[in-house]
Ligand code: NAD
């Protein structure tokens with residue numbers, strides 16, 4: 001089968017011919033329908049060496065946002081039938097550490113507090129088939145098209161996890177700011193809209209098209225990134241700042257903005273892996289504003305994300321690219337020209 005593989009650090013990825021994996025005892029082979037191209041893949045491609053928390057063995061197949069159809073069950077596996085559409089939960093923890101036992105496989109302790117996941121050390125879904133370690137990592141999609149649904153497994157799940165931990169702050173009169181309205185940001189806006197009715201959702205981006213999409217997806221305000229956005233958010237919140245600020249970019253200017261628009265006792269949540277530094281002194285971020293950097297999400301949360309999508313409360317703007325055009329998809333993502341999510345369809 002063909003697989004889009006990282007063969008060396010800072011080397012162009014290659015479409016290589018590799019054997020179709022054979023599902024061993026307990027494993028499941030999935031025929032890939034779609035694999036989302038996440039900005040995290042660009043960070044991996046641009047890294048000089050293995051990023052922290054990533055398995056180091058090369059080559060590996062990229063793609064951690066996957067959905068498809070069950071192809072073959074390994075010996076002993078029950079619960080699924082071939083042909084069934086499924087989405088793949090990607091944080092494959094050890095299953096027995098305290099965090100995994102609590103369902104927080106995204107923070108597996110055996111694997112160093114961060115599950116490596118698939119497509120980041122384990123072979124991912126930018127190939128015709130994907131080997132999954134067990135049926136419990138598969139969630140039935142029902143009537144959802146796996147080519148559309150694939151990004152829900154990361155863009156959807158990561159955004160959901162990041163919002164859910166702060167829901168208690170988002171009552172009437174509250175404000176949530178989403179910095180960066182790309183793949184994750186658009187999901188975050190829709191999830192905020194689906195889970196909160198009273199909160200004012202503010203989107204911030206550098207791209208006018210993304211701002212228009214953000215408005216269409218439920219943002220009450222959509223602001224061009226910069227100092228004017230900071231002033232506008234201050235005005236909107238009576239100079240207090242927002243209860244929740246989600247930085248889906250994570251570079252110096254966005255982190256500075258995040259610190260300035262968060263409020264006392266608020267949450268500043270860094271989701272973007274842009275490598276910037278949050279400026280910290282006694283009054284910034286504001287007093288008792290909690291800062292967190294959540295990673296991906298849990299299996300039960302992915303089930304909730306799928307439910308929201310089945311109820312048509314959230315949905316990704318998807319552009320499809322065949323496997324042989326994966327390079328082009330990533331170039332467009334790098335250039336900021338993907339409107340929602342590029343999904344590779346082997
Ligand atoms: P994307 O490229 O689809 O979206 C990024 C958006 O940020 C774009 O709309 C872009 O216009 C906007 N942007 C760029 N510079 C900006 C600025 N200065 N101000 C405001 N907006 C700006 O990327 P994505 O796939 O949505 O990923 C976003 C980030 O989240 C990436 O860094 C990715 O690695 C990270 N990520 C983190 C996790 C996690 O578990 N924490 C999971 C997935 C992705």
Ligand code: ZN
Pocket residue numbers: 038039040041064154155
């Ligand atoms: Zn991702």
